[in-house]
Amino acid sequence: MKLEMIEIKNLVRSNILELQPYSSARSEFTGKEGIFLDANENPFGTMNRYPDPYQSELKQKLADLKGVTPQNIFIGNGSDEVIDLAFRIFCDPGKDKALTFSPTYGMYDVSAGINNVELIQLPLSADFQIDLEALKPYFDDSKIKLMFICSPNNPTGNLIDQKAIDFILENFKGIVIVDEAYIDFAEGDSLTKKINQYNNLIVSQTFSKAWGLAAARVGTAYAGDEIISLYNKVKPPYNISQLNQKAANEALNNFNNYEANLNLILSERKRVENVLLKIEKVKKIYPSDANFILIEVENADQIYTTLVEQNIITRNRNKQVKNCIRISIGTPEENDTLINRLKNIQ
CATH class of the missing domain: 3.40.640.10 (Type I PLP-dependent aspartate aminotransferase-like (Major domain))
Known part of the structure; x- marks a missing residue:
């Protein structure tokens, strides 16, 4: 046609x-x-x-x-x-x-x-x-x-x-x-x-x-x-x-550097998703084709504020998608810190 x-x-x-x-x-x-x-x-x-x-x-x-x-x-x-x-x-x-x-x-x-x-x-x-x-x-x-x-x-x-x-x-x-x-x-x-x-x-x-x-x-x-x-x-x-x-x-x-960093981000995205799914306060993780994930939690405002108080800066998207936080994929060490802090939030 x-x-x-x-x-x-x-x-x-x-x-x-x-x-x-x-x-x-x-x-x-x-x-x-x-x-x-x-x-x-x-x-x-x-x-x-x-x-x-x-x-x-x-x-x-x-x-x-x-x-x-x-x-x-x-x-x-x-x-x-x-x-x-x-x-x-x-x-x-x-x-x-x-x-x-x-x-x-x-x-x-x-x-x-x-x-x-x-x-x-x-x-x-x-x-x-x-x-x-x-x-x-x-x-x-x-x-x-x-x-x-x-x-x-x-x-x-x-x-x-x-x-x-x-x-x-x-x-x-x-x-x-x-x-x-x-x-x-x-x-x-x-x-x-x-x-x-x-x-x-x-x-x-x-x-x-x-x-x-x-x-x-x-x-x-x-x-x-x-x-x-x-x-x-x-x-x-x-x-x-x-x-x-x-x-x-x-x-x-420096295409090799771009490719190596891209692959690391993609592998970390998958790892972070798998770990977060095991945390009780994480209710849902939306499928992502980007370098971030959108997660639904019990109380987005509270969790966002608690993470900020611990120097973990995510993006509160509660006003756009109810009870959701957007998390950029960081270095493996940064991602581990995020995971540990999320696990310990009461």
Whole structure:
């Protein structure tokens, strides 16, 4: 079946279509050799020059790793910039809407509020999957420009059913953003393989989780050429510092370290789950495809507070999922400490 392609330009804010992007000195001259007198930089120092505004080296490495072209990649100041720019490109403030599925990552709500865009939040099913029957009526609302799907989902940890995502991509006439911040920890395939199949798809990933670079703030978006060109049009000229580009490049050069840490986290996740299931106050552990687990306990507020008092910091998700705490998988030693403290809570 041949899929009908979405007219992306019909979804873009008119002022963005007309926008003339800022032309920086480093975008006009891309060479590395010469006497640089074009950008009003200080001639002295080691960090005195502006960074590559299009992160060419980093994009090429990611392209080789993901099996896409550099033209299919946007690098953001964390995946939060990927989210925020989507609102700024596609949603007219006070007019357009976005949609997501709760419980999920809180920045969709925050970014919608900052950009004065109504965010519709449809509840996930009991097993934290998308209820397509409840969603279908919203396909007819032309004001809904964006749909956010977090997979693996935060805070529940599970992958969203691939068939449901495909159905949405084939029937929703807006932009679908699949947030794959935790995809490295999952057995399922990334949707980056489908960006050429669906021109309304944006796949967001990050260096913050599996790559261990949360402090560097490097996020990525994978999409068709048309969407990536819009992102490059509206982004700040130097949105990724040279220090952060270097950190990401070095991480990609050290793939063995990434793989070893990833495997240790996965094995520790399984071990922690098995041990916690034997603790009486732990009522349920939800299946996880991420580097954290969501557990249901007798009294989430009390247990969270008691752990904090013992310098064990978890995330209280009681307001999102009743009596649940989200626990990131730490080092084996950290996990042992958590387990022992949980066992001893009265």
